[in-house]
Amino acid sequence: MVDTLVNVGFGALVLTFLTSLYGVGAALYAYFKKQNRWLDSARNAMMLSFPLLTIAASMIVILLVQNHFEVGYVAQVTSRSMPNYLKVTALWGGQPGSLVFWSWLMSIFATAIALRDWKRDREFLPWVIVVVLVTLAFFLLLGIFFENPFRRLWLTPGGSVETLFLRPAGATLYVPADGQGLNPLLRHPGMIIHPPMQYLGFVSFVIPYAFAMAALITGRTDARWIKITRKWTLWAWLFLSMGLVLGMRWAYDVLGWGGYWGWDPVENAALMPWLAATPFLHSVMIQEKRGQLKRWNMFLVILTYDLMIFGTFLVRSGVLSSVHSFAQSAIGPLFFAFIAITFVASIYLLSRRWGELHTETRMSSWLSREGFFLINNLLFIGILVVVFVGVIYPIMTEALGFVGDIFPSMRATFTGQKVTVGPSYYERATGPLWAGLLFVMGVCPLAAWGSSTWKSLGKNLWRPAAFSVVLPVVLIVTGMRNWLAILAFWLVALVGAVTLYEFYKGAAARSRRSGTNFFVELWNLVARNRRRYGGYMIHFGIILMALGVVGIEMFQTETQKTVELGESISLGDYSITYDSLAEFDTADNRNVSRAVVSVFKDGDKVDELYPRRDYFYESRQQMTIPGLRSTMEDDFYIILVDWQPISTQRATFKIFHNPLVNWLWIGSFILIAGTLVAAWPEREVEKMPLVAKDRRASVRT
Amino acid sequence: MESLGQYEQQPAEKGGNMKFIVGGLVILAAVVYLIVSSTTAGAQYFFTVDELFAKGEEAVDTPARVSGAVLGDTIDYDAETLTLRFTVAHMPADNEILEAEGGLAMALNQAVNDPTRQHLNVVYYGVMPDLLQNEAQAIMTGRLGDDGVFYADELLLKCPTRYDEAAPDQAS
Numbered sequence: 001m002v003d004t005l006v007n008v009g010f011g012a013l014v015l016t017f018l019t020s021l022y023g024v025g026a027a028l029y030a031y032f033k034k035q036n037r038w039l040d041s042a043r044n045a046m047m048l049s050f051p052l053l054t055i056a057a058s059m060i061v062i063l064l065v066q067n068h069f070e071v072g073y074v075a076q077v078t079s080r081s082m083p084n085y086l087k088v089t090a091l092w093g094g095q096p097g098s099l100v101f102w103s104w105l106m107s108i109f110a111t112a113i114a115l116r117d118w119k120r121d122r123e124f125l126p127w128v129i130v131v132v133l134v135t136l137a138f139f140l141l142l143g144i145f146f147e148n149p150f151r152r153l154w155l156t157p158g159g160s161v162e163t164l165f166l167r168p169a170g171a172t173l174y175v176p177a178d179g180q181g182l183n184p185l186l187r188h189p190g191m192i193i194h195p196p197m198q199y200l201g202f203v204s205f206v207i208p209y210a211f212a213m214a215a216l217i218t219g220r221t222d223a224r225w226i227k228i229t230r231k232w233t234l235w236a237w238l239f240l241s242m243g244l245v246l247g248m249r250w251a252y253d254v255l256g257w258g259g260y261w262g263w264d265p266v267e268n269a270a271l272m273p274w275l276a277a278t279p280f281l282h283s284v285m286i287q288e289k290r291g292q293l294k295r296w297n298m299f300l301v302i303l304t305y306d307l308m309i310f311g312t313f314l315v316r317s318g319v320l321s322s323v324h325s326f327a328q329s330a331i332g333p334l335f336f337a338f339i340a341i342t343f344v345a346s347i348y349l350l351s352r353r354w355g356e357l358h359t360e361t362r363m364s365s366w367l368s369r370e371g372f373f374l375i376n377n378l379l380f381i382g383i384l385v386v387v388f389v390g391v392i393y394p395i396m397t398e399a400l401g402f403v404g405d406i407f408p409s410m411r412a413t414f415t416g417q418k419v420t421v422g423p424s425y426y427e428r429a430t431g432p433l434w435a436g437l438l439f440v441m442g443v444c445p446l447a448a449w450g451s452s453t454w455k456s457l458g459k460n461l462w463r464p465a466a467f468s469v470v471l472p473v474v475l476i477v478t479g480m481r482n483w484l485a486i487l488a489f490w491l492v493a494l495v496g497a498v499t500l501y502e503f504y505k506g507a508a509a510r511s512r513r514s515g516t517n518f519f520v521e522l523w524n525l526v527a528r529n530r531r532r533y534g535g536y537m538i539h540f541g542i543i544l545m546a547l548g549v550v551g552i553e554m555f556q557t558e559t560q561k562t563v564e565l566g567e568s569i570s571l572g573d574y575s576i577t578y579d580s581l582a583e584f585d586t587a588d589n590r591n592v593s594r595a596v597v598s599v600f601k602d603g604d605k606v607d608e609l610y611p612r613r614d615y616f617y618e619s620r621q622q623m624t625i626p627g628l629r630s631t632m633e634d635d636f637y638i639i640l641v642d643w644q645p646i647s648t649q650r651a652t653f654k655i656f657h658n659p660l661v662n663w664l665w666i667g668s669f670i671l672i673a674g675t676l677v678a679a680w681p682e683r684e685v686e687k688m689p690l691v692a693k694d695r696r697a698s699v700r701t
Numbered sequence: 702m703e704s705l706g707q708y709e710q711q712p713a714e715k716g717g718n719m720k721f722i723v724g725g726l727v728i729l730a731a732v733v734y735l736i737v738s739s740t741t742a743g744a745q746y747f748f749t750v751d752e753l754f755a756k757g758e759e760a761v762d763t764p765a766r767v768s769g770a771v772l773g774d775t776i777d778y779d780a781e782t783l784t785l786r787f788t789v790a791h792m793p794a795d796n797e798i799l800e801a802e803g804g805l806a807m808a809l810n811q812a813v814n815d816p817t818r819q820h821l822n823v824v825y826y827g828v829m830p831d832l833l834q835n836e837a838q839a840i841m842t843g844r845l846g847d848d849g850v851f852y853a854d855e856l857l858l859k860c861p862t863r864y865d866e867a868a869p870d871q872a873s
Contacts, residue, residue, distance in 0.1 A: 363721060366720065385736070394747055419746050420766050432731075433735070560827075642780040
């Protein structure tokens with residue numbers, strides 16, 4: 001039984017790898033020999049990857065669910081006591097399974113892109129196939145030769161247990177009685193959906209990159225590749241954003257330090273592709289509208305693709321010390337080589353078309369819409385550079401030690417030792433850039449394409465600006481003296497006012513013209529300009545998230561204390577009373593210590609919370625689950641730190657008060673809704689006249 | 702798609718490139734300034750236990766990050782004062798050496814069981830981390846006191862979980 005599952009799964013994996021290589025060859029042959037038959041064959045090969053990888057992934061899932069612990073991966077990530085849904089999600093609970101899962105997601109996109117209507121873009125097809133299948137083949141290569149999930153455990157005559165695919169001479173199959181179980185930290189709804197979302201975001205960015213490369217190679221360098229991939233990019237961005245938010249929520253719920261973002265290398269690895277993709281989403285609009293920034297867009301899509309691979313590499317290679325890098329393996333150099341080759345090749349292709357990618361109109365003013373977009377791009381890339389420097393800083397300082405050897409006067413700076421930078425570096429260096437981005441986000445929608453003047457900008461801005469001043473004034477009057485926070489709140493109010501005013505202005509104008517109800521016209525306004533107003537919804541989501549970030553970053557308070565049963569701890573307006581504590585075993589092999597705590601606000605009992613600590617017998621690991629009371633105004637977050645045996649009845653609690661943090665999650669829902677509004681497919685027929693107009697505007701003579 | 706009619710194309714002005722170059726340079730300069738000023742404020746040196754002791758007096762009171770293998774028997778936690786004391790043994794930081802020693806789990810095991818390794822006493826005030834156990838890798842951020850004890854402000858722990866070592870008894 002196990003033999004069959006293992007052989008079928010591994011066979012499917014190898015077959016997909018060979019099919020991918022065949023597809024690449026066939027597509028190249030079709031392109032150079034102008035053979036349409038071969039192109040069709042290459043396309044079929046690309047579509048075949050999905051059923052084949054579905055078989056491979058299903059075999060792993062069956063092995064996981066049926067407790068086949070003689071398979072090393074199964075023993076590593078599952079145990080008998082885990083419920084079935086967790087066993088299924090263990091597919092992405094470790095490195096070998098993750099690689100297959102990654103490839104499977106990639107194959108879904110490969111099939112979807114193969115099935116689109118290629119009539120108008122047939123010249124792109126061979127190169128899209130080549131790029132997609134080369135990427136897929138690379139990940140399959142890792143899965144087959146280095147991180148094979150189908151390796152079994154063998155007891156050698158020498159008495160040691162080896163993890164190998166083929167039986168070593170004289171060895172017998174080793175079947176552990178039970179597996180180690182999924183890392184308890186990963187047993188959380190956020191962590192179950194987070195990796196698929198993150199991977200989907202990563203994987204879907206292969207598509208815009210593939211089209212960009214196809215455009216560079218074929219020389220069809222107009223905005224067509226951008227038009228085709230516009231929606232793909234939005235979906236990719238949506239998945240990336242959801243991956244980040246889910247990761248933040250997981251950290252907040254599970255890691256038990258009262259925060260949501262620790263500037264950990266792996267968090268940064270997930271953030272960096274987002275930091276390149278977001279300016280890309282904006283600057284493609286400039287290319288579509290004005291025919292500018294063509295080379296820049298190419299550069300951004302290349303950067304996003306390689307940062308995506310780099311992100312996967314950081315998570316999966318253990319190159320940097322991090323709470324996340326539970327995966328250590330030898331595949332690092334391969335990842336690095338793949339990134340280097342694709343980056344150099346892409347830049348070479350870009351340089352070949354450099355002359356053809358010249359701008360069609362000149363940018364004339366910083367105050368124009370495209371001027372603000374440019375600032376937005378520079379600020380995003382600025383943040384990206386800050387984060388990138390932070391991530392590679394330890395490697396950089398170690399590698400740059402020779403500078404200190406050559407110039408003894410600089411030895412203090414270039415010591416050749418690993419130097420890391422903590423969260424304070426990231427907060428300090430990116431804070432002003434984030435603030436700048438918020439400001440640009442507020443002003444940009446008011447500026448006209450082509451050029452704006454201070455006067456026209458001022459005319460549009462004064463109403464929302466005047467309105468936005470109300471918030472800081474109220475804050476100052478009520479006694480707030482944290483000027484940085486007041487500035488941040490003002491920015492949030494400004495952008496919020498501008499964004500809502502845009503909706504109001506558009507709907508009111510339509511309503512006046514047509515005489516219909518304002519809200520009906522608001523609906524029509526968004527429905528007719530989904531990309532634009534979806535974008536504004538995203539902006540509105542972002543400012544709500546900013547509100548949450550300002551709240552927790554600038555106003556978080558905490559305390560910790562050891563108390564007897566019945567004693568209280570107070571923090572600000574809140575206080576808690578320690579009521580009881582119980583220890584018990586659960587059916588799924590956990591020992592739970594659960595405290596009951598009453599929460600009082602201004603003396604009135606408002607809630608009862610149950611902070612607890614789970615001990616997992618199989619993996620011998622503990623997990624701290626906070627008690628959380630969440631309202632629009634603030635979060636009250638209690639961690640059970642420690643407790644004494646029943647006789648003494650005392651326990652230690654750590655309490656956090658996190659003002660406004662709920663808006664971070666609420667904002668992220670609006671962001672997702674806005675992206676869906678902008679990205680939801682529409683019939684191409686409707687857009688035909690507009691496409692024709694855009695194309696006319698971008699035709700060069 | 703845009704229906705509000707405010708986007709008519711206007712003829713581009715000539716010779717307007719200079720202000721974009723200057724503006725771009727200003728943003729670039731700001732980013733460079735932020736990076737440089739923030740790294741000097743937030744930099745921490747990354748040492749192994751041996752490297753930290755080799756620094757001698759120089760290492761005292763310098764912000765540093767040290768990694769070592771946790772000795773399980775030495776873990777002592779006072780929940781009253783939230784004081785956590787433990788000792789770590791020297792372990793190599795270089796990934797290649799770690800691989801040569803058979804991976805992180807093996808390297809940690811060797812470090813803990815090798816009496817010739819240098820040991821560093823650590824004090825940390827706060828919540829006892831869930832992952833603190835024998836043969837965990839501890840990455841501590843803090844300062845070395847002049848009493849030779851490392852005072853950590855931040856404590857990260859990594860526990861390699863590898864089935865080939867921790868695999869329980871085989872089913873018959």
